Amino acid sequence: MTILIEPTTPPCASVPEVYHDEQLHSPPARTDITAAEWESLNVKRASAHRQCAGCPVMTDCLYRAVVEVDVSGFVACTTELDRHLIRRQLGITVQQASTTPYGAPRVGGGPVSHEAVMTARQAYPKDTCHQLADRLGCSTSTIKRHLRRAREAKLEAREAIRETSSQPTMDAVLDAFDMLSTSKIA
């Protein structure tokens, strides 16, 4: 008798748009949106969090997104900031740019300068990346890349990052994940 084992599809594969929702993976500050929008965001995030928490490949997905490839999107119960905080806790940086469907590579320049993007962000703080891209005539991924670069520069200016050449263990990544207040959302 032949036993067929159905491959399990990760929840994100069915609704990729949810995991690429800008407000989910790069949440706005509470003061930037209304109470109703904040509540809606919390509900959306809790739902995605539960899906990831129940995903059969969650730990591998988290490890890869934290240690191996810098991806965009809400991944393995984490926002981009969450993953940055885990890396900082572990004292690691990611060298490899993403080539996965998760998101665009973090390297390379765009047609718009970093200064132009930051100036536009300052002038229109409530704009989405899509709206900023429209204003500047570039792609949304270019805007995201520049905004991320600015966020990382800000965080790195506050404290030095301890560099290490060795990769952390899965347990170390999970411990750092457990220390996030957002890891307990679901």
Ligand code: SF4
């Ligand atoms: S843990 Fe990773 S693979 Fe699983 S649903 Fe979440 S993002 Fe998708």
